[in-house]
Amino acid sequence: MDFLFVIQQTxxxxxxxNTIIFALAAIGxxxxxxxxxxxxxxxxxxxxxxxxxxxxxxxxxGIPLFISFLIGILNSIIFALILGIPTLRLRAxxxxxxxxxxxxxxxxxxxxxxxxxxxxGSDGISGKFGKDFFDLNPFKSGLETPIIRxxxxxxxxxxxxxxxxxxxxxxxWVMVNSPWGRVLKAIREDEDAVRSLGKNVYLYKxxxxxxxGVIGSIAGFVxxxxxxxxxxxxxxxxxxxxxxxxxxxxxxxxxxxxxIGAMIFWFLIVFIEQMLRQAVTAGYIPEWLIGVNQVGxxxxxxxxxxxxxxxxxxxxxxxxxxxxxxLDARA
Amino acid sequence: xxxxxSNSTQFFVNVEKIPGAKKMDPILIxxxxxxxxxxxxxxxxxxxxxxxGAITALIGPNGAGKTTFFNLLTGYDKxxxxxxxxxxxxxxDIPPFRVARLGMVRTFQLTxxxxxxxxxxxxxxxxxDQKGExxxxxxxxxxWRKQEAQIRLRSEEILKKFKLIDKQNDFAxxxxxxxxxxxxxxxxxxxxxxxIMLDEPMAGVNPALKQSLLEHIKxxxxxxxxxxxxxxxxxMVMEISDWVVVMAQGKIIAxxxxxxxxNNQDVITAYLGAHHDTELDENSESMASKNMxxxxx
Numbered sequence: 001m002d003f004l005f006v007i008q009q010t011x012x013x014x015x016x017x018n019t020i021i022f023a024l025a026a027i028g029x030x031x032x033x034x035x036x037x038x039x040x041x042x043x044x045x046x047x048x049x050x051x052x053x054x055x056x057x058x059x060x061x062g063i064p065l066f067i068s069f070l071i072g073i074l075n076s077i078i079f080a081l082i083l084g085i086p087t088l089r090l091r092a093x094x095x096x097x098x099x100x101x102x103x104x105x106x107x108x109x110x111x112x113x114x115x116x117x118x119x120x121g122s123d124g125i126s127g128k129f130g131k132d133f134f135d136l137n138p139f140k141s142g143l144e145t146p147i148i149r150x151x152x153x154x155x156x157x158x159x160x161x162x163x164x165x166x167x168x169x170x171x172x173w174v175m176v177n178s179p180w181g182r183v184l185k186a187i188r189e190d191e192d193a194v195r196s197l198g199k200n201v202y203l204y205k206x207x208x209x210x211x212x213g214v215i216g217s218i219a220g221f222v223x224x225x226x227x228x229x230x231x232x233x234x235x236x237x238x239x240x241x242x243x244x245x246x247x248x249x250x251x252x253x254x255x256x257x258x259x260i261g262a263m264i265f266w267f268l269i270v271f272i273e274q275m276l277r278q279a280v281t282a283g284y285i286p287e288w289l290i291g292v293n294q295v296g297x298x299x300x301x302x303x304x305x306x307x308x309x310x311x312x313x314x315x316x317x318x319x320x321x322x323x324x325x326x327l328d329a330r331a
Numbered sequence: 332x333x334x335x336x337s338n339s340t341q342f343f344v345n346v347e348k349i350p351g352a353k354k355m356d357p358i359l360i361x362x363x364x365x366x367x368x369x370x371x372x373x374x375x376x377x378x379x380x381x382x383x384g385a386i387t388a389l390i391g392p393n394g395a396g397k398t399t400f401f402n403l404l405t406g407y408d409k410x411x412x413x414x415x416x417x418x419x420x421x422x423x424d425i426p427p428f429r430v431a432r433l434g435m436v437r438t439f440q441l442t443x444x445x446x447x448x449x450x451x452x453x454x455x456x457x458x459x460d461q462k463g464e465x466x467x468x469x470x471x472x473x474x475w476r477k478q479e480a481q482i483r484l485r486s487e488e489i490l491k492k493f494k495l496i497d498k499q500n501d502f503a504x505x506x507x508x509x510x511x512x513x514x515x516x517x518x519x520x521x522x523x524x525x526x527i528m529l530d531e532p533m534a535g536v537n538p539a540l541k542q543s544l545l546e547h548i549k550x551x552x553x554x555x556x557x558x559x560x561x562x563x564x565x566x567m568v569m570e571i572s573d574w575v576v577v578m579a580q581g582k583i584i585a586x587x588x589x590x591x592x593x594n595n596q597d598v599i600t601a602y603l604g605a606h607h608d609t610e611l612d613e614n615s616e617s618m619a620s621k622n623m624x625x626x627x628x
Contacts, residue, residue, distance in 0.1 A: 198432040
C-alpha cells in the first residue's frame with residue numbers, strides 16, 4: 001500500500017477546492033438555517049445561479065469574467081427575492097418546499113434542450129471562461145511536495161478560495177455578533193415575539209436569505225472556475241444536503257463550523273476511498289468482497305455510518321454546545 | 332397604595348357601567364370589530380374604549396374570543412370588518428411590528444421567551460432604535476457600541492427590579508415558567524410602551540412570583556402606563572384592575588368596576604348558565620367569585 005499517496009490525496013482534499021466550495025455553501029446555509037432558522041433546501045440553486053451566471057456570461061455572451069461575477073451576485077439576489085417575497089411571510093416549512101422546488105427548476109431549465117445554445121443542455125458549458133482569472137496566477141508551476149500536491153490552476157483557486165472564505169467568515173462573525181445578528185437569532189427562536197417587540201421580521205428574513213444566497217453563489221463561482229465547466233447535474237439536491245451535512249457536522253450557528261465541517265467531510269470521503277482502493281489493489285480486501293469499481297459507492301456507505309456515529313455521540317456537532325441543543329426541546 | 336387606586340378609579344367616576352361605555356380619555360378605541368372563522372363568529376365587538384393610565388381587565392369564559400380580540404388589535408390577525416385606533420391613529424392594516432413601535436406592546440398567552448438567547452440578550456433585543464440593527468451599520472461596531480452600552484445599563488436596571496439580574500447570562504430556556512413570564516413583561520418594558528397588553532400574565536405562575544408580578548403591573552400604572560390584560564385569575568382581576576370588561580361568545584356583555592362586575596347578572600349567567608339562583612342568594616358575592624374561578628380554566 002502506498003500510504004504517502006493516501007496522505008497526499010487526503011491532505012489535498014482536506015484543504016482543496018471541494019472543501020472551499022462546500023464551506024462557502026455551508027456558510028450561506030449557516031446564515032439561513034443556523035442563525036435565522038430559515039429552512040433553505042435549495043442552496044444548490046444558488047450555487048447553480050452563481051456558476052451558470054459566470055459560464056453563460058463569458059461563454060455565450062462574451063462578457064468579461066470579472067463583470068460576470070457582479071452579474072452572478074445580482075442574479076442570486078434576484079433569485080432570493082423571487083423565493084422570499086411569496087414565502088417569507090408564511091410558516092418556515094413553506095420556504096423549504098419552495099426552495100427545493102426552485103433549485104430543481106433551475107437545474108431542469110439548465111439541462112433542457114430548449115436553451116441548449118445558451119445554457120448548454122445536459123452537457124453544460126465547458127471552455128476557457130476562467131482564462132482571465134488564471135492569467136493572474138503567479139504560481140503557474142503549482143505545488144509539488146511529497147505530502148501535498150496541487151496543479152498550478154488548482155493552487156491558484158485554492159489560495160484565492162481560502163482568502164475569500166476567510167474574508168466571508170470574518171464578515172459573518174462581525175454580522176452575527178452585532179445587534180443585527182441578535183435580531184436574526186431571535187427570529188430563529190420565535191418570530192412572533194420579535195414582531196411584538198417592534199422589529200420588521202420580514203425584512204430581516206429577506207436580508208438573511210439574500211446574504212446566504214449570495215455566499216452560495218460565490219461557492220458557485222469557485223465551482224465553475226475550478227473546473228472551467230458547469231454541468232447541470234452537479235447542482236442537484238444532493239449538493240444541498242451535503243452542505244447541510246457539513247454545517248451540522250461542524251455545529252449550526254457557529255462561525256467556524258462550515259469550514260471545519262467541510263474539511264472533515266472531504267477528509268473522510270477521500271481518506272476512506274483511497275484506503276479502500278489501496279487495500280483492494282494490494283489484495284488485503286478480497287476481490288469477491290469489494291471490487292475496485294465498488295469503492296466509490298462503499299465510501300459513501302462508510303461515510304454515512306461515520307456521520308450516524310457522530311450524530312449519536314456528538315449531536316451538537318464539533319463546535320456546538322450540548323446544553324444549547326437540549327434547550328431546543330422547549331422544556 | 333389605596334390612594335393611588337382611588338386616583339386611577341377617578342377616571343371612571345362619570346363612566347356608565349354599560350358595554351361600550353365612553354371613557355374620559357381613551358387610549359385605544361375599537362369600533363364594530365368582527366372576525367369569523369368559517370361559520371363561527373369569534374369576535375363581534377360593537378364598541379370598546381380603554382382608559383389611559385388605568386388597568387383594564389378583559390375577562391370571560393374560555394372561547395369568549397379574548398385572545399382573538401388581542402390578536403386583532405395588535406395586527407396578528409385581520410378582522411372581517413371594523414376600525415380601531417391607538418392614540419387617535421387608525422390601526423387597520425398596520426403590521427404587528429409597527430403597532431409595537433407606536434407604543435402598544437403585547438405579550439402572549441404561551442410565553443414567548445427567546446430560548447437560545449440569554450436573558451440580557453432578550454432584554455437588549457427589545458430596545459428601540461438600536462442603530463446596529465441595520466444591516467449596513469452592523470459592520471461598523473463603533474456606530475452602535477455606545478448605544479449598546481446604554482441599552483445594557485437600562486436592561487440591567489429593569490432586570491434588577493424584576494429580580495432576574497442574577498440570571499442575566501443564562502439562556503432564557505433555563506428560567507422557570509414564572510420567571511419567563513417576568514422576563515416577557517420586563518422585555519416588553521424595554522420597548523417603552525404606552526399601552527401594555529398582557530395575555531394571561533398569571534397562567535402557570537406560582538403564588539410567590541404572582542405577588543411580585545402583581546406589584547410590577549401596579550407599578551406600571553404609577554408610571555402612567557396603561558395596562559390591558561386578559562386573565563382567568565379572579566383574585567388578580569379584583570385586586571389590581573380599575574375597570575373590567577367582560578366578553579362572552581365574542582361580544583362585550585358587561586363593563587364596570589370590579590365590584591359591580593362580580594354581581595352583574597349577565598356575567599354570572601355567561602360563566603355559569605342561567606339556573607343557579609338559590610346558591611347565589613345565600614352568599615352571592617363570594618359564591619360568585621368562587622364559582623367564576625372554578626368555571627374557567
